[in-house]
Amino acid sequence: MADTRIYRQFDPVMFFSMLSLIGMGVLMIYSATFQSASQDLYIRQLQWCAVALVLFFILLNIDYHVLADSSLPIYVGSLVFLVAVLFFGKRISGAKSWFSLGYFNFQPSEIAKIATILFLAKYLSDETRMFLVLRDFLLAGLIVLVPMFLIILQPDMGTTITFIPPLILLMFLAGMRYKWILGAILAGIASLPVFWLFLKPYQKDRILTFVDPSKDPLGAGYQIIQSKIAVGSGRIFGKGLFSKETQAYLDYIPEKHTDFVFSVLAEDFGLIGVVVTLAIYFILLMRVLSTARQARDRVGVFIVMGFFAIFFFHFVVNVGMIVGLMPITGLPLPLMSYGGSSLLSTIGAMAIIMNVRMRRFVN
């Protein structure tokens, strides 16, 4: 039964920040594709948005403690999906990460993200312990490693690495000492050469190209160069929405409605559009952090911060890639990139964060 009192704590700033980013995303998807064969993509995105909002209000009404308490079965269920997709999934551009359900495709790794964070938050926030011992951290690592292992089998590199930031962030909040964090990071860096051996040639290419895009201007470097040209040539005021002489219109930007949607925005609206959009993201992220600070209990803090980590990681990697500060990893920009699964899981996560915020005073 929905508790109507909590709606007094409903946060309009967060909600409208989220909606305006989605709206901006739909606009940019339309701008990027209005002349192409897939010009109805923005309609599909709006449909996803409607579905996502329904999900949003459903999740708002379920107390996050209920979610946390049932996080183990949810977690195990999501692992089952991850195993199943390896056998029955649909292969899209080389990776078996999708279930095809007729009209829409569904990506179990998105559910796994939410489920893993809920379970991890629940595990780390056990109120019976004052502080955590080595065994706790190792188990926390295991919780994350299992889905990571299943996802890398698909193989979906980008999604796999998104599990690392919430793990580190939550262990950090759970009181891990700085020297251990530093040690873990150094160990991670030290293991990079080993990691390198397991990369596929095209993945090595991407990283090498990130270091020097001019090395392969027509291959992997092409995307970075074209993206930078789009952004740079937008200058202060941009070339305007629906302008024809843009990199986006002329198909020079690859994946322009998904991974590179921010390039389209920077080209159409220039620095002004970029500043406004970044400001909204900043407000939203600050709001999430304030939610964590005000959360009623540790499990709330960890849930919020877990989602924050994923959201922020996606954001940094994607926008960093647009300006050439990050390698191309194929991670969507939260709320703006085209794609139903990403939108659903992001909005779902936002719902749970607001859920925590609304219940901060409830006892």
Place this chain on the structure above:
Amino acid sequence: MFGEPIDRDLINRRINLIAGVVLCVFLMLLGSFWYMQIIKGPYYEQLAGENLYKEDPIPAPRGLIVDRNKKILAENRLSHNLFITPRLSRNLTSTIEFLSTVLATPQQDLYRIIKKEGPLHSSSPIMLYQDMTLPQLAYISARKIEYPEIDIHHEQKRSYLYGPLFSHVIGYVGELTEDQERAKDFPEAKRRDIVGQSGLERQYNRPLMGRAGMERKVVNSYGAVLKEFPPIRDEPVPGKVLRLGIDYNMQKATEDIFKEGNRYGAVVAMDIKTGDILVLYNKPLFDPNDFIPKIAPAKWKELISDPQHPLQNRVIQNKFSPGSTFKLVMALAALQEKKITPETTFGCGGAQFIYNRTFRCWKPGGHGSVSLYRAIMQSCDVYFYNVGMRLDIDVIAKYARLLGLGSLTNIDLPNEVKGLVPDREWKRRTTNDKWYPGETISVAIGQGPILATTLQMASLYATIATDGNIIQPHVVSSVLDMSGKTLEKSRSRKEKVEGIDRENFELVKKALWGVVNDHGTGGRARVDGYDVCGKTGTVQVVGYDRGKGLSEKQKEKYGDHAWFISFAPVTDPQVAVAVFVEHGGHGSDAAAPVAKKIFETYFADRKIPPFSQPKLKVVAKTPAPAPVEETLIE
């Protein structure tokens, strides 16, 4: 300890730290966008523009080259070239397989061409094959729809209608080479432009080339032209037409008579009044069409390793001893310096002992007592040994230079060479030795170090014919536009020789008339009814004694060179002809008939009526034998 006790303070402190990190990240991103959009904005804007526009050059048709009667010598024909844009390919392997079969070219060759231009998924079109045959064109056009990456471009290619006949005048064209680009030989040309590589094509490259036009189209990232942006066109300016002074009929007549002898040599005929070159002929020739569009490596190797150097323009690039044809310069110098008079006679006994050495005359029996007229007419060597003894080498050099030897004629063809007029200073500079009087005796009959090109000799005799006017020869007489309207006429620099009296020229000319018309050595150049004047020359390649017993085969390699240099008619000189036949033997029988044929063609084509009586009378009644032969002594 691994962890710290968890309390609200710890969590809030660490969240605040995270908030700080978030702020830093946002500032960094903002800075990046600021840098890219404001500071580097203009740069990226330019790159975006370069992305957008595809500029297709529209080549200008190269100007035609026509002879004096506007007969076309060089024109353009249509060539069909195959281009490929690998990025547009659905299946490059199968495309290459298909093309390899149709074009009869190995697959790896086609791959090599593509790789040379860039990566195998290059998005700019690459020329894969030039000059497809019509069946190839038809076959590929019919299946083009299956291969969106294939493009056929029709292009104008140079074509030389008479093949080798004008090879040394017109030259040939080819793509601008990397060396030429680096050396800025053609500042007007860009990479891959077709430029003249030799002859007139090179000399007049700028007017012939015209200016390429340009079509600017907006393309998407696949290179497809977008219809909603109409292309901007900049029309090409076609090249200008070169009208030559060259006379096709005379050139052809030269070729015909030269062919009979199977000899090598050089011929040049020049209009004395205008400086127009009427004939410029070399043997051996090469076919400039072999260079279009590109010469086959085997063919190129054959051409440059040929010991006869077919690519060399002998008329302006080969220097030879002028032999007896130089005696005219000696005569003019001696007359002007008053060392002899027309009446001065020397006795010729077939040889003379000078400076402790025997110098022989070509006629072992001797000419007896000879005056200037007979000395030239019969080419008496002993007479000119005596003239040489009376003149200093520096004086001889002065007159030779006055008459134009030793310097460029400045004909409008590339790579002309200067020839050589020796003097004391030259000897000192090159060998650090002094000049010996015996060397002057050699120079007196056109031997020794003195060297001239065929063109210089023609020019020298034209100067003598006009009593001392040096006229600059030129191959192009006017520049026309495509419709045939004259844009510019060539004007030749004329220069009056100062310091030689007119009557001395008249004396020499009279003797030259005698060479041809008065039982002299040039009798075989005689054209009935026209006063042809000329002088034979024979240049020894090996020593006199060794040269005696040469077999026919050896003569081809060691035989004497034959000269005949002439002009006509004597009273109103119109045309000068210089003939050089390598290893041809005697000037009188190897070279003179060539000149005769050229004069005949010249007079017949211009319908110049013959005179009933020769303009000049025989000056000295000489009981001379029938046309004599001339040879030379070291």
